[in-house]
Amino acid sequence: MQKEWYEIKGGKRLEGTVTISGAKNASVAIIPAAVLAGETCVLENLPHIQDVQSFKEILEELGVTVDYTDGDCMRIDSRTLKNTKALSEAVSSMRASYYLLGALLGRFHEVELALPGGCVIGARPIDQHIKGMRALGAEVELDCEKNIVRAKAQKLVGAEIYFDVVSVGATINVMLAASMAEGTTVLSNVAKEPHVVDVANFLNMMGATVKGAGTDVIRITGKPKLHGCGYAIIPDQIETGTFMIAAAATMGDVIIKNVIPTHMESVSAKLMESGARVIEGDDGRDFYLRVIMNERPRAINIKTLPYPGFPTDLQQPIMAYLCASNGVSAINETIFENRFNHVKELRRMGASISMKDSNTAKVKGIPSLRGADIYASDLRAGASLMVAGLAASGTTNVHNIHFIDRGYEFLESKLCALGAEVKRREK
């Protein structure tokens, strides 16, 4: 396998315009949701990222006809789908493949699914997904030895389900199954993330009745059959936030187009608190955000929360930004355990970061990070290291960029168009 990395000659002010791609987290839910229809769905504004490509291959393995040759558009014809056993390595290597649980159970009332790698029951459990499927009447069995979940039901019947934790994945997964259950399902304490709303809108386009997405309670009236439709995915909230942070971190002036500004309110607020200017606009075609930074950032505190709070997926990138702030910032991660793998890499660049406890980092700002060889451990850690490399003096080599490829479309060319010196290297 070829090893690739990003070589960044840092310290260049980002300036210009960048256009945001379709949302990864909406795409990886809407692609499997499309199989509920049993007809043809045409999805537009999909990002060219590894996770979308992987889902195409997974659907094909199941017997779905997928045409994904035309730019950002995918045609999914699931009439030919017969196989409800999704057990390949492609399935277990992508976490979002758990959406096949709700989609296949909803349509066929049975599914066998390889779970995402590692011990899924430990660090990132799916107990709330399973609780939801059981409440709809499914028998669910977890085979921890083989790392497989099996679910089947005579029929699915609407139910009232209260989630014990606010989970994006569980909210969407149960919504998928419930959209084909008999009667009404009421989901409480649900996630309100933009992509939850996007999936609900997509289900409604297929003929489902999903109400309340974006609030704490979602009501779904199931339908025996859904139909094909066309749908355009929303812009990516996390890619938008990454470019906003990169603009501020490089003392830049960047117009970020094709965004939904309300999705970005927590990020805009925190960047403004740190001294950046964030201007919302509408050029008649697209909404945009312009981020301008002219001074060393002030230290700020960050606490990650479910939407509309500050997204955990931007905790890592904003930490890289705050490494060069004027003062001490506290960063408190409340959504995931152990989401601080980027800290030791930032330290290699000179960052002064101490862990107060396992979920809180204290970042003492230094005048500037310096280039180093650093290693991404996951997708958003990779984004954090890119921000750090762009802001740092000297050359930074970001390794393990296959993680970054999972979620950022055309990253190199988008950054270079803003004046960054980034090259994808391979040996």
Ligand code: UD1
């Ligand atoms: C999704 C996003 C991910 C983002 C995360 C939080 C996708 C594909 N991924 O991940 O980018 O970081 O939301 O915004 O959309 N939990 C349980 N039991 C469950 C499910 C979750 O305890 O059954 C816990 C998790 O361990 C975590 C919290 O709930 O502490 C939130 O996780 P969740 O919202 O489910 O994250 P994902 O859907 O996996």
